[in-house]
Amino acid sequence: MNFIRKIINTRTKDDEAFFADLKKIIGFTPKNISYYKKAFTHRSIKEFDEETGNPVNYERLEFLGDAMLSAVIAAYLFNEVPSGDEGYLTQMRSKIVSREHLNELGRDLDLLRFVKSNIARSKFGENIHGNIFEALVGAIYLDRGYKYCNKFIEKRVITPYVDVPKLEGKITSYKSLFIEWCQKQKKEFVFDVYEDTGNDTIKHFSVKLFLDGILIAKGRATSKKKAEETASKRAYFVFQKELSNL
Incomplete structure (x- = not known):
């Protein structure tokens, strides 16, 4: 217990505020906050891991989050639309995880406010909203595993946004x-x-x-x-x- 108190006491005020906001967004208590800090670190910061020397930014987490989103959405559609063939399911998944939709998710959660960067926000491309959202999903997977990753995607993507009949008529390109x-x-x-x-x-x-x-x-x-x-x-x-x- 004293060890836990020591860890908590070493957090800065900024860490405490970030931890509280993050908990509201993801819907559960994060265990390793370092994953989430990395998810909001832009490459312009030019930070490097002391042990490996690898760059510390959200890009690798973005890759992982993209894969997890696809997996969770694919499983949902597989169960939700038992009559859908491979082509139909692929098309529907593409509509849900489209860049336009991911950018919308990132904006709705106002994730940009957490991003650490050495360049002005006005210089960011529109896709940074979706990129950060994917990085957050990747961080959740590393921190809490597939179960919590699935829980977050269901809460923030599937429940509020996914309506299969409406998606059928949606034009993505x-x-x-x-x-x-x-x-x-x-x-x-x-x-x-x-x-x-x-x-x-x-x-x-x-x-x-x-x-x-x-x-x-x-x-x-x-x-x-x-x-x-x-x-x-x-x-x-x-x-x-x-x-x-x-």
């Missing part, structure tokens, strides 16, 4: 849907992407989407991928009736 339609209809499409920074301080890209040589939509964003997705989404609403039949 307008670009993929548009390309699939073009291939089935034997139509030619071209994404003409070019740099279009203009007066913005951050690099932007614009895209013109042509269908059978005719310009049908445009898009602009901070990455080529996002610009193409924006143009595809606008094209979707132009051809919504045809695309909805896929």
Whole structure:
């Protein structure tokens, strides 16, 4: 008991506040807080493990958390939709663990407030919200094992967000849907992407989407991928009736 008191007493006030907030988020008491500290450490901090010399940041935990999320969601769908074949289950899992959805989860929990970094938050990409969420899942797995990892994912992902009937009609990639339609209809499409920074301080890209040589939509964003997705989404609403039949 004295040993336990000694450990508790060595915590800083910041550690105590982090511990209390973390407990509210994950729904149970963490055992090894160092895993969670690592889950919120950005690579710009440039910390290294004293014993191994390996970098200390959330990236390896992000990899582990991604795998655990996929495993838990796959098991849930397997049991929840007994009639679903492999293709259907894979598609549904992809919708649940999409980058867009993971970013939403990270934002809803306001995980960015815990991140230690040497760069300004305005410099972070949008995906950091989802990356940190995955790292947190990885930390939970290392700290408390699969049972608690499953418990957290069920509480924070499955119960509030997963509605199988609604997910069936959810579009996760307008670009993929548009390309699939073009291939089935034997139509030619071209994404003409070019740099279009203009007066913005951050690099932007614009895209013109042509269908059978005719310009049908445009898009602009901070990455080529996002610009193409924006143009595809606008094209979707132009051809919504045809695309909805896929």
